[in-house]
Amino acid sequence: MLTQESRTSLSEIADLNQLKHELNEMPAIDVGDYIAELPPEKRAIAFRLLNKTEATDVFEYLPQEIQEELIGLLHNAQVCQIVESMRPDDRAELFDELPAGIAKRLVQQLSPEERQATATILGYAEGTAGRVMTTEYVRLRQGLTVGEALAKIRLADQDKETIYYAYVTDNNRKLKQVVSLRQLLFSIPDVLIEDIASDRVIKAKTEMPQEEVAQLMKRYDLIAVPVVDREDRLVGIITVDDVVDILEQEATEDIQKLAGVSGGDESSLSHPLEKLRNRLPWLVGVMALYIGASSAIAPFQKTISLVPVLAVIMPLFSNTGGTVGIQALTVTIRSLGVGEVTPADTMKILRRELLAGLGTALALGTTMVLLSLIWTSPETRWVGYVAGLVMAANSVIAVTLGTLLPMGLKRLKLDPALISGPLVTTMLDTIGFILFLTLITISLNILHLPT
Amino acid sequence: MLTQESRTSLSEIADLNQLKHELNEMPAIDVGDYIAELPPEKRAIAFRLLNKTEATDVFEYLPQEIQEELIGLLHNAQVCQIVESMRPDDRAELFDELPAGIAKRLVQQLSPEERQATATILGYAEGTAGRVMTTEYVRLRQGLTVGEALAKIRLADQDKETIYYAYVTDNNRKLKQVVSLRQLLFSIPDVLIEDIASDRVIKAKTEMPQEEVAQLMKRYDLIAVPVVDREDRLVGIITVDDVVDILEQEATEDIQKLAGVSGGDESSLSHPLEKLRNRLPWLVGVMALYIGASSAIAPFQKTISLVPVLAVIMPLFSNTGGTVGIQALTVTIRSLGVGEVTPADTMKILRRELLAGLGTALALGTTMVLLSLIWTSPETRWVGYVAGLVMAANSVIAVTLGTLLPMGLKRLKLDPALISGPLVTTMLDTIGFILFLTLITISLNILHLPT
Numbered sequence A, B: 001m002l003t004q005e006s007r008t009s010l011s012e013i014a015d016l017n018q019l020k021h022e023l024n025e026m027p028a029i030d031v032g033d034y035i036a037e038l039p040p041e042k043r044a045i046a047f048r049l050l051n052k053t054e055a056t057d058v059f060e061y062l063p064q065e066i067q068e069e070l071i072g073l074l075h076n077a078q079v080c081q082i083v084e085s086m087r088p089d090d091r092a093e094l095f096d097e098l099p100a101g102i103a104k105r106l107v108q109q110l111s112p113e114e115r116q117a118t119a120t121i122l123g124y125a126e127g128t129a130g131r132v133m134t135t136e137y138v139r140l141r142q143g144l145t146v147g148e149a150l151a152k153i154r155l156a157d158q159d160k161e162t163i164y165y166a167y168v169t170d171n172n173r174k175l176k177q178v179v180s181l182r183q184l185l186f187s188i189p190d191v192l193i194e195d196i197a198s199d200r201v202i203k204a205k206t207e208m209p210q211e212e213v214a215q216l217m218k219r220y221d222l223i224a225v226p227v228v229d230r231e232d233r234l235v236g237i238i239t240v241d242d243v244v245d246i247l248e249q250e251a252t253e254d255i256q257k258l259a260g261v262s263g264g265d266e267s268s269l270s271h272p273l274e275k276l277r278n279r280l281p282w283l284v285g286v287m288a289l290y291i292g293a294s295s296a297i298a299p300f301q302k303t304i305s306l307v308p309v310l311a312v313i314m315p316l317f318s319n320t321g322g323t324v325g326i327q328a329l330t331v332t333i334r335s336l337g338v339g340e341v342t343p344a345d346t347m348k349i350l351r352r353e354l355l356a357g358l359g360t361a362l363a364l365g366t367t368m369v370l371l372s373l374i375w376t377s378p379e380t381r382w383v384g385y386v387a388g389l390v391m392a393a394n395s396v397i398a399v400t401l402g403t404l405l406p407m408g409l410k411r412l413k414l415d416p417a418l419i420s421g422p423l424v425t426t427m428l429d430t431i432g433f434i435l436f437l438t439l440i441t442i443s444l445n446i447l448h449l450p451t
Helices: A016-025 A028-037 A040-048 A051-060 A065-075 A076-085 A088-097 A100-109 A112-122 A146-156 A181-185 A210-219 A238-256 A272-306 A309-337 A343-375 A376-410 A420-444 B018-025 B028-037 B041-050 B052-061 B064-073 B074-083 B088-097 B100-109 B112-122 B147-158 B181-185 B208-219 B240-258 B273-305 B308-338 B345-377 B380-410 B421-445
Strands: A138-141 A165-169 A175-180 A224-228 A235-237 B136-141 B164-169 B175-178 B224-228 B234-239
Touching: A028 A040, A028 A051, A040 A051, A040 A065, A051 A076, A065 A088, A065 A100, A065 A175, A076 A100, A088 A112, A100 B112, A138 A146, A146 A181, A165 A181, A165 A224, A181 B181, A210 A224, A210 A238, A210 B240, A235 A238, A235 B175, A238 A309, A238 B208, A238 B240, A238 B308, A272 A309, A272 A420, A272 B175, A272 B273, A272 B308, A272 B345, A309 A343, A309 A420, A309 B240, A309 B273, A309 B308, A309 B421, A343 A376, A343 B028, A343 B273, A376 A420, A376 B052, A376 B064, B028 B052, B041 B052, B041 B064, B052 B074, B052 B224, B064 B088, B064 B100, B074 B100, B088 B100, B112 B136, B112 B234, B136 B147, B147 B181, B164 B181, B164 B234, B175 B181, B175 B224, B208 B240, B234 B240, B240 B273, B240 B308, B273 B308, B273 B421, B308 B345, B308 B380, B308 B421, B345 B380, B380 B421
Parallel strands: A138 A165, B136 B164
Antiparallel strands: A165 A175, A224 A235, B164 B175, B224 B234
16 A cells, blocks of 8 residues: 655656656555645646556546546646546546546547447436446357356457456346356356356446445445336446445435534535535524524523522433434434335334433433422422433423434435434424423412422 | 335245245345244244355344344354354354354354454454454465466356455565456466556555445545554455445434434444434533533523513524534545545635634624514614624634534544534534623613613
8 A cells, every 4th residue: 555655746856767766656545635635736747657547547537626626737638538537427527527528528538339328427416326337248149158258358459347257238228137257257168158147137227326236235235236217128237335335325414414504514624605505594594593482492581580590400301301302313314324124123122212202201311300409499399300210301392303303204215314403403492492391380370389 | 126016925825835936036135124024933944945055145144133032043053154154253243242142152163264264364453454354365375377366266156346456465475466367367377466556556555444444445446444553464355345334324423413323333223222322422521511500500590570571582602503513524434434634634625614604604693683573673773783693703703613613622532422412512513692781781781871
């Protein structure tokens, strides 16, 4: 593996030939990082030192701004050559993000086959199997022998990951079987492939959401999965390196939505304006919801001025109730996210969450009563008992909401992480405050308990 | 792909032969799910219907309780045969979890080679490359020709994922080169492998944490990575299916720790007692911290009874400040988790977070002042201005804490997710309350503003 130290800086190298040699020896992703960190004026110089195959690989790893920059700086012929030899799925992603004018010009300069491949992929909706698949795969017609199949694979010269499985189709391109390179390699050349290939093909439809494809490949430990259209015709494959990226991206989305960050793929290094755009909506939303909550608290101001210890207690159980809710919400969303459970398990899960919730209610209610001993005088001790009761009730409500809300959304085929953490804590705050203040007011006005 | 409907229930099948045929046609993981859902007394019956190879594969997919149960129910000879043919990494995991007595008995019945493989893996610490690797891989000695190498691979008959790369070692087993099956397949049989193999070997050390191995394989799009010991001798490989599991597990840990769930791998279906054990510590911890916070609020009770609108405003900015902190904390922890940033980037990240934080402060401060117009009378309007100011200050403090805390932990080589969300919100609550109440008290007592 190449370390930071071995990436000699451009200025330190008198001889560009030495840099050229070094760059062409490094893994493409490391060269990409190296070029991305160079000052802009030196990037095109370094990039021109790469040989043809390496240039395309490195280009695919560069951040999109730098890809655009290089497209402007390099000769048109070189750009065309790079774009032509990019993997169709990566090229589709690039075209999708480039300014329309540049993308159009580049599409026109592609060879007819590559143009077709790009159009096919861009024809499917974002986030579906069709959009992340590559059209470079090995397709074998029924009737070939093992020897003929191996000869065809040898000629294909495709990406290294995509040749370990070949897909057998009929005359209408319908997917029939799958055969591994291993099986082909270890069979007698004269045997027909259909006799050694497996009929048990695990496949994805073009419109399948990418996270479902990823879960499918994870479940069956697949290196590649074939993608078919509605007529069951083979149109592409998805490889395991994409699955790793998809799973990470989905986990990042879940984790960020739970925290009230809505973009889904914000990085620490994102632009401050993007951060603001991702985060402010939930913050302002939470504040707006609080208008409702606070309007509900406002009538109780008299109660609060009579029993000011309430102001000491209230933030405590608001924070705790919110945490109980977030815990249940997070575990539920994550279990749905990794495909461990489905909405059909709702009652089974709710039972377990409620049992845990009762334990929590008991522990937190008791702690609340004990804590109140510090803050209340003997006459106002009853406030502590009411607080303990509400704390316990709030815990049970919290686990119920935290479990049922994401399950309900999933059942409606919506994103379970649509209900973010801040929304749940705000709801629980409101419920808890109203419950608490109502009980305290009743105790004061009807039971005439002392203040 | 097999659907739920096609899994006929045991009782519906008159003929066990038909079930036998069906089970041996299904993917192993689906058979595993089917058996796990059967009533306990039927599991061993269904399991005995599987043929030898299928039985081992299915066994590896069963939950650990059911594996133990089956070990007790099946004939000793069948258990030995299954355990003997399990993948060494899966077997090591099983032995690690079995009661010591049973594990010891099973180890003694293994063949010497398999016993050695298990001992090697169990010798490495949990969560390291050595512990998750498999010892089944293709090793080629320097000096072999391509034809000899292919013959050796053909004889190996190993797991399908592990033959797409072969590793070239010298006479001391030191790892020298890597060669893909593709390269071997497309080369002339008489060529020496060292002439076509690559010297650029990306490898992991046995003691490398599993999440670093996963990041390495993700970065370089590898299907397998070789694992070497301190003397650079090849001892195993890690395959991409393990990486997918490791990355999901790490994401689950991060997401759950952020929510204050400490076990790291709780599922919706976990036992209620496990849920309680994972969640109560943080809840009680948060309440305990609140003793400090509330003791800080308590002296201000007089202020609160003078200005009861404070009780309406305080929960609002406590909740909002907490959310701002959690947003920054989550983005930072996730960016560290996926390897996008390192502690070296701290200042660059803090600058961006602070810029976004200033925008947030401006927006939330202004909203706070506007909201106060609803709740305050013209005489107490100043309370709203103070609240707006504290809200703004709290936002800036929140992004700073949310960025610096995980970065600091990472720099100390601790888990950045050690600081959970509930801890950060509690800290921000305390800071915000004290700041707010102090400013209000000063305004009342020194500036003599009206109530």
